[in-house]
Amino acid sequence: MAEEEVADIKKAVQPEQLSIVTTTTDGIHVLTVAGEIDHHTGDTLTQALDLTGTPRPRVVVDLHQVAFMDSTGINILIAAHRALTEVGGWLRLAGPAGGVLRTLQLVGLDTIIDCHEALDRALAD
Numbered sequence: 001m002a003e004e005e006v007a008d009i010k011k012a013v014q015p016e017q018l019s020i021v022t023t024t025t026d027g028i029h030v031l032t033v034a035g036e037i038d039h040h041t042g043d044t045l046t047q048a049l050d051l052t053g054t055p056r057p058r059v060v061v062d063l064h065q066v067a068f069m070d071s072t073g074i075n076i077l078i079a080a081h082r083a084l085t086e087v088g089g090w091l092r093l094a095g096p097a098g099g100v101l102r103t104l105q106l107v108g109l110d111t112i113i114d115c116h117e118a119l120d121r122a123l124a125d
Contacts, residue, residue, distance in 0.1 A: 017041070020048045025123055028058045034065035037073035045073065049080040049091075057089035060122045064095030069103055081113050090114070094122035 018041035021032045031048050035041065051057040061077070063069075081091045092114040096104055104110045116122040 018044045020044060022048060028060055028123060029054075030060050030062060030119070030123070032062040032065070036068040037066060037076070038068065038070045039072045042072040042076055045076050046079075049076065049083075051084070051089075054089075056087065057084055059084060059089065060092045060094050060119065062094045062119050062122075063100055064097060064119070066096070066100050067098075069100045074103070074107055074109060077109060077113060092116060092122045092125070094119040 018033065018035040018037060020034075023030045023032070029051065031045075033045065037045055049059065049061075051059065059080070066073075077091070077093070084091045093104070093110075094116050095118055096110075096115065101110075104115060109115075114122070114125065116125065
């Protein structure tokens, strides 16, 4: 019976997968992110945010399905914000909730990157 418990614990600590669906609405790139953003999954988000060669890219990252984000996610969003701003574009965040919203607020990222309650608001502003 102890072996079964260990197997369950091992399963529970495995990193969640990260999925990103990319769409375009009125010329705005929308990344709908689901899962956890951490050092295991950060490369996926970094690649999705790489819009090299796109003139004045406008991007909204919809975080409403993200259950967890650590400093890896914070650093990725800061780097993307800087890169997009440097080429005349912008980055907005939509729908962060729970621990993800709390993390953004604790580090003050919600004061640096436009952060909206919902996707429709992020697209409208």
